[in-house]
Amino acid sequence: MQPSRYNYFVRRADGVVGFNARTGKFALMTDAVFEALNSDDTHNLRELESLRTMGFVHEGEERDLIDARFRSMRARKDYLHLTLVPTLDCNLACPYCFQNKYRDSPVWSAETQNATLDFIKQRLAEGRREVQCVWFGGEPLLAKDIVLSMSERISAVVASGGGRLNGGLRILTNAVLLDGATARELAAVGIKRAQISIDSLVYDGCKRRGVIDKTGAPSVLVHHIRQAKEHLSVDVRINVSAENVDDMPRIMDVLDENGLSGCYGVARVHNHEEETGNERDLVSGAKTGLPKIPRPAEPTTVGRKDYADFELDHFMPRLSGAAKLLPKLTPKGHFCAATQGHMFVIDPAGFVSRCWHSAGVPSEAFTNVHDAVAPAPDAENTSAWLDYSPFRYRACTDCKVLPLCMGGCAHPRVFMDAKKPPCEAIKFQIQECVDTVAKALVLEPDASAAGADCAG
Numbered sequence: 001m002q003p004s005r006y007n008y009f010v011r012r013a014d015g016v017v018g019f020n021a022r023t024g025k026f027a028l029m030t031d032a033v034f035e036a037l038n039s040d041d042t043h044n045l046r047e048l049e050s051l052r053t054m055g056f057v058h059e060g061e062e063r064d065l066i067d068a069r070f071r072s073m074r075a076r077k078d079y080l081h082l083t084l085v086p087t088l089d090c091n092l093a094c095p096y097c098f099q100n101k102y103r104d105s106p107v108w109s110a111e112t113q114n115a116t117l118d119f120i121k122q123r124l125a126e127g128r129r130e131v132q133c134v135w136f137g138g139e140p141l142l143a144k145d146i147v148l149s150m151s152e153r154i155s156a157v158v159a160s161g162g163g164r165l166n167g168g169l170r171i172l173t174n175a176v177l178l179d180g181a182t183a184r185e186l187a188a189v190g191i192k193r194a195q196i197s198i199d200s201l202v203y204d205g206c207k208r209r210g211v212i213d214k215t216g217a218p219s220v221l222v223h224h225i226r227q228a229k230e231h232l233s234v235d236v237r238i239n240v241s242a243e244n245v246d247d248m249p250r251i252m253d254v255l256d257e258n259g260l261s262g263c264y265g266v267a268r269v270h271n272h273e274e275e276t277g278n279e280r281d282l283v284s285g286a287k288t289g290l291p292k293i294p295r296p297a298e299p300t301t302v303g304r305k306d307y308a309d310f311e312l313d314h315f316m317p318r319l320s321g322a323a324k325l326l327p328k329l330t331p332k333g334h335f336c337a338a339t340q341g342h343m344f345v346i347d348p349a350g351f352v353s354r355c356w357h358s359a360g361v362p363s364e365a366f367t368n369v370h371d372a373v374a375p376a377p378d379a380e381n382t383s384a385w386l387d388y389s390p391f392r393y394r395a396c397t398d399c400k401v402l403p404l405c406m407g408g409c410a411h412p413r414v415f416m417d418a419k420k421p422p423c424e425a426i427k428f429q430i431q432e433c434v435d436t437v438a439k440a441l442v443l444e445p446d447a448s449a450a451g452a453d454c455a456g
C-alpha cells in the first residue's frame with residue numbers, strides 16, 4: 001500500500017481533514033495517520049482498510065484506476081446526449097463568439113427536422129435510452145417555432161423508443177427573446193431549464209449582453225431572466241473575458257440586487273485560436289467559402305491562472321455555503337460528453353459532430369442526418385475523438401487534479417494541435433477549495449468511521 005498522489009490535507013482544531021481527489025472523499029484523521037500518509041509509512045495503521053476504501057492509500061498503479069473509469073464510461077452504450085442547433089444565426093454579435101463566422105447557415109429545413117427525428121429513433125434502437133437534450137445555437141429562439149414543435153416530437157419519439165429524457169429538455173439562450181410568454185411556451189413543450197449567458201455591465205442591444213441599460217436601470221435581459229424564472233429553472237452564466245473582468249463585481253451586484261443571487265455562475269471565455277497560436281483550419285472552407293478563423297491580434301481572454309484567481313477573490317466569497325464548491329471537487333470520468341462518444345451535435349445543415357465547437361463545421365462532422373441510416377463514420381473524425389485520452393499527455397498524467405479535470409476541453413487538442421494543456425481553474429485553486437470545504441464539513445474524528453463524499 002502506498003499513499004495516493006491525489007491527497008490534500010487541511011489542519012483544523014479537531015485534527016487533520018484529508019481529501020482524495022480520485023475518490024472525492026473527505027476524512028477527519030489523527031496526526032498519526034496524517035504523518036504516516038506523508039511519510040509513506042502506513043503499513044501498521046489500524047485504519048489502513050478504510051483509508052484504502054476512501055482512496056488515501058492504494059495498491060498498484062493508481063492512474064490505471066482513473067483510466068479504467070474513463071474507459072468504462074466510454075464503453076457505455078446506453079447514453080444519448082443530443083445537442084440540437086436549428087440555426088447558427090444570432091440576434092447579437094458578441095466579439096468573442098466562436099460562431100461568428102457561420103452566421104449565414106440555413107435554419108433546419110422540414111427535411112432536416114424529419115431526418116433528425118429518424119436519426120434519434122435509430123440511436124434509441126441501438127439501446128441508447130438515457131437521453132439528454134439541449135437546444136443550442138446561434139440563438140435557438142430565432143427558430144422558436146422549430147424549437148417548440150420539435151421539442152414535442154422529440155419527447156414523443158424518445159418515449160415511444162423506450163428512452164428517458166433525463167431532466168427534461170434544456171435551452172441555451174441570450175434571453176433577448178425570452179419574455180415571460182415565451183418561457184411559458186417553452187415549459188409547455190417540456191423544456192425545463194434555461195441557461196442564459198450574459199457578459200457585460202451595460203446592454204447595448206448588439207455586442208454586449210449587459211445587466212443594466214444606458215440609464216442604469218435593470219436591462220431587458222434582467223427583466224427576462226426574472227420572468228423566465230416563473231416558468232423554468234434558470235442558470236445565468238456570466239462569461240468572463242479580458243474586456244469585462246473589471247466590471248464583474250458590479251455585474252454580480254446588479255444580479256444580487258435584482259433577486260438573482262444563487263442562480264448565477266461564472267465561466268471563462270475561451271479562444272482556442274488565441275491559446276493554441278493556430279488559425280482554425282475549417283477545411284470546409286473549400287465547401288462553404290468560409291475563411292480560416294484567424295487568431296486575434298489582441299488578447300481577448302483572461303489567462304487561466306488569472307481567471308482562477310478572479311473566481312477565488314470575487315466569485316467564491318459570494319457563494320452561500322461551502323457546499324457550493326463540492327461540484328469542483330467531484331471526480332469526473334470525462335470532462336464532457338464529446339470524448340465519451342455519446343454526444344451527437346446536429347447542426348442546421350444536418351451535419352453531426354461530437355463537439356459543440358464543431359456545429360457548422362462540416363470538416364469536423366462524422367456524418368449527416370440525411371445519409372445516416374447508421375452513422376456512417378467519417379473515419380478520420382471518429383477516430384480523432386476515440387483516440388483522444390488525457391492519458392496521452394504528460395502534463396495531465398503528472399497532474400494532481402487529473403481526476404477532477406480529466407484533461408479539460410478536448411477540442412483544441414483533437415482539432416487544433418494544442419501544445420499547452422487546457423487546464424481548468426481547479427488546477428490553480430484546489431487547495432483553497434479543499435480548505436473552505438474541509439473547514440465547514442461535519443466529520444467523525446476517526447478515519448475508519450469518517451468520510452464525506454463529494455458527490456453527496
Ligand code: SF4
Nearest residue numbers: 336355356409410411
Ligand atoms: S470538447 Fe470542449 S468545446 Fe467540445 S463539447 Fe466538450 S467542452 Fe465543449
Ligand code: SF4
Nearest residue numbers: 396399405407423427
Ligand atoms: S488539463 Fe491541466 S488541470 Fe487538467 S488534467 Fe491536464 S494538466 Fe491537469
